[in-house]
Amino acid sequence: MNFATFSLKLSVQFFIRKGKAMLITTLSLLLTLSMGCTRKNKDAENTLNIVATSNIKTLDPIEASDVYSSGAVAQVYEGLLHYHFLKRPLQLEPLLAAQMPKVSKDGLTHTFTLRQGIKFQDDSAFPEGKGRELTASDFIYSWKRLADPNNKSEGFWVFDNKILGLNEWREQVSKGKATYETPIEGLQAPDRYTLIIKLKKPFYQLHYVLTMSYTSVVAKEVVERYGKEFLNHPVGTGPFKFESWTRNNQLVLTRNKDWSLHTYPTEGEASDKAQNYLEDAGKKIPFVDKVVIQEIIEDQPRWLNFMKGNLDYTSIPKDNFDSAVQNGKTTKELNDKGIHLQINREPDVTYTAFNMNDPILGKNENLRKAMSLAYDTDTSIKKFYNGRAITAQSPIPPEVDAYDPNYKNPYKEYNLSKAKEFMVKAGYPEGKGLAPIEFSSPNSTTNRQTAEFFKQNMEKIGVKINIVTSSWPQFTTKITEKKAQLWGIAWLADYPDAENFLQLLYGPNGSPGPNGANYKNKEFDELYEQASHLLPGVERDKIYQKMRDIFTKELPWIPGVHRLSYSTYHNWLKNFKFHSVINDNLKYFRIDTKERGEMKAKL
């Protein structure tokens, strides 16, 4: 998933929306204050109060391309597989599948057996309003929906050119020659509970893809019943049912009483027992009766709501950081309120990409290296992340297999004299003869500040930078149209595999695909294809590391940082173990309502 370089995106449109959100928050704050008595009863309710830091766009799984929408979708809809809630590194587990699939020796055929007796949530779209049983053909229907060109899903890349016959079916549909009834060779359901996926070529990330919201299962009756309104009427198989959604305000979900797919995990990481993550082992989930997801975009109202106990957990805004955390621990003020801190490494990378088609930057390896050597990453971490990040040496982030904590990229140090040497090698001693380079950036305050910082760094070696700011959509359009010369952006893992990062540099993925730098290297591409035939393991890691070395040699990006996420949560929230790739986590969280009632009175 794509993110604005460094946190917040702000455009005029957002600004106006923000105004509204602020107003609503202020109003709801006023209401809370004036309804002190009723509020107390509300606290006794077994409700989980969480926050979305940007607006939820849709509740249709095939359109949920951003973190906030897919986070909401994953509570209502389910897929074949998911991640173990506690184990790290992440481990795949069957969800709607009865067990992990059987994979043929050539890696091309994956056979899934579905759990029997899984029911869709009750909805008037079904006969007599009762949810019917889930069958294997529902998956085929759901994935055809994802591939249907009329739906224009942003998520089709997960299956693009991978499943036998799916791309052909997609083309036929766009010509009007095929329908949902037309069979596809690669997707077969020989009986009610068996699903066979046949691939064009081995693709071991398939199992990761099957945890993503894009591939979760929907019911044909519901899609057809609601048509365009389907995105506002989610009906899945998941632990939570949709209750109401006021756009730009809040989404309310209630517990699905018929859900009993699995219980709270009985094992986890070694340290989980000591941290009380296993207290509820084997218990029936979900624990909470209701989930309220508030959409609060502004930092300050969000933080104040959390501090008042209206939200059970949240992240810390950059500018409140000093008052919340000191020396890696919560301050006394937070301690006294029973607020805890959880630090997680994010499988993400920020980077400054060079457009490799650019006649100046693309052809001059030494210039790129000089620029990388002139960038003071340590200061940027202090300034923009409150120290909450580690320097990225390559595109491969922590939390994925091939990450090597000891790897040092020779061009990823701050060394001005070395940078100046490279400027001489590049043919621009002291920057003489080099035309100004255009740096594109989204126009939010933080993005602009990071762009200014980049400019100041480059001035030290005589490279002149012109910053051009624009709104987030304009900015991304510029990249996909190959009009940008140099820009800063970030990538957050869709699944915990280095492949998800290396594909950002795979030649055939060039613009408008995810390889915005338009990097092309024959050897790199061959290795990428070679690795896609391999199962995770030492051999594959070696190939990934070879690719990393090619990256370092040519440096199509200046790697930036891998961020750490700092979440704060109240003591009454139990089982709070966070990972940004796991999004079906709300069913595991438990609220101690008695404690919340007592604590909130003091806040």
Added chain:
Amino acid sequence: MKEISLSSPLPWQEKSSEQKGRSLWQDALHRLAKDKVAMVSFVVIVFYLILAALSKLGIIFSNFDLVNNEIAYQSPSWEHWLGTDLFGRDVLARAAHGTVTSLTVGFAGTGLSMVIGTVLGALAGYFGGKMDEAIVWFYTTIDTVPYILLVIAFSMVIGSGLNTICLVIGLTFWVNHCRVMRAEFMKHRDREYVQSAVSLGASHLRRIFIHILPNVSHLVLINFSLGVVTAIMSEVMLSYLGLGVEPGVPSWGMMISDAKLELSRQVWWGLAGATGFMFFLVLSLILFNDALRDALDPKLKNK
């Protein structure tokens, strides 16, 4: 007939001698000089102009772009009167340099809009008919588009930056002035002095620019000084929204945008610097404009 002494002046003579040879402009200046508030405002504006000129020439506050990350977010001290910003730059120096940006946009942008507004207004009002209809249609159309959208459209075409802002302000803020000019030219085109110019064989252009324009020029001045205020505030707002001058160029709007996030870490001096500088400039311009309008209004002459 009543006898009066030859040496004592006649009542009407006394009055006329005082008024003799004083044009509208001289009269206005005279009255303006008597207005204390106007004079103070004027001094402040001149102060800003000098400050901008000296900053621009690098004589004072030449350290405005000096980055020193070691001293980021320092509170006000003797060394840095208004503290330092995110990159350790002197806030006072940046605020002073913000004056250059503001005044450039204010004068260049408004200057351009005055030229456009005056010419189009004059043509519409003087010629009337089809020309009038076309111009009225044109400015009504421009007026219906929110100017933020125009700014975005322009910056897409010619790129953002100081020049764009001047151009955008010039190209969008002429409508009101154009309306005023149109009405004035309609009123004046049939006056006797224009008729006599016609009988002397003056061409259309001569009538418009040599005869009528000087008689409505006080309105240009009033609209200009009003326009400068709007332009300065627009520049601040656009830069705040990230649609303004290029990042790195000192601008009050950008400083306020930084301060939005900094306030919660108790960094108030960035906001104080930018808004303080803007407040006194805008206030002085508005007060001076008020006084100027009163001074140039013949109806208020004898009050």
